[in-house]
Amino acid sequence: MASTTFRRFSVAAAAAAFIALAAFGSASASKTAFVKSTVKAHDVVIFSKSYCPYCKRAKAVFKELELKKDPYVVELDQREDGGEIQDALSDMVGRRTVPQVFIRGKHLGGSDDTVDAYENGELAKLLNISVKDDL
Template structure:
C-alpha cells in the first residue's frame, strides 16, 4: 500500500497517509477499549482494574475480601493482558487518573486504594453494597 501511494502521491504524501491511518487505528482502538471498560463496569457489581504486582491493588482487593461478598469482585489484571496499557489509557480518559487500582461499584467510580479504604472505614462501601458490616465489639 505504501509503495502504491508513494508512486502515486509522492513519498511525503504516502507518509502522511500512513500516519493518518495509524492515528485512526489508535483512536478506534482507544474507543474499543473505552467500550470494554464501560461494558465491564456495567456487567458486574464490583470491578477492580488492577495490576497483580501492585501493593495498592492488593490492598483494595483485600478490602473486598474482608467484606465477604456473595459475588467476588471482577478483577481485570492489566499487567496480564496484551491490551492492558490500552485499557489503562481508556480508564485514564474516563476517570481522569492513570493509576491503579481503579474501582467501580454498581457502575459508580469510587477511585483508588486510599478511596476504597476510606469508604470501607466510614461505612460508605457497605452502604453502597447494601450489606451489613460485622461489628467486632
C-alpha cells in the same frame, strides 16, 4: 522532479499517519467500550495489576467484606492490551494509577478511596450490605 518526489512522499506519509491515527483511535475507543461494558456487567470491578501492593490492599477490603460474589478483577499486567485499557481508564476517570475500583457502575477511586469508603461505611451503603460490628 525533486518536488514531485517530495509531494508523493508527503502524501504517502500523511496517509500512513492518518491510517495509524485512525487505528489508534478505534483501538482506544474499543478499550473504552471494554471498560464501560465490564463496569456495567458486574457489581464490583477492580482494574488492577497483580504485583501492585495498592491493588492487593483494595482487593483485601472486599475479602474482608465477605461478599456473596467476588469482585470482577481485570489484571492489566496479565493482558496484552493492559496498557491500552489503562490509557482508556485514564481518559475516563482522570487517573492512570491502579487500582481503579467501580461499584455498581460508579467510579469509587483507588486504594485509599476504597479503604476510606470501607472505614466510614460508604462502601457498605454502596453495596447495600450490613457490616458486622467488631465491638
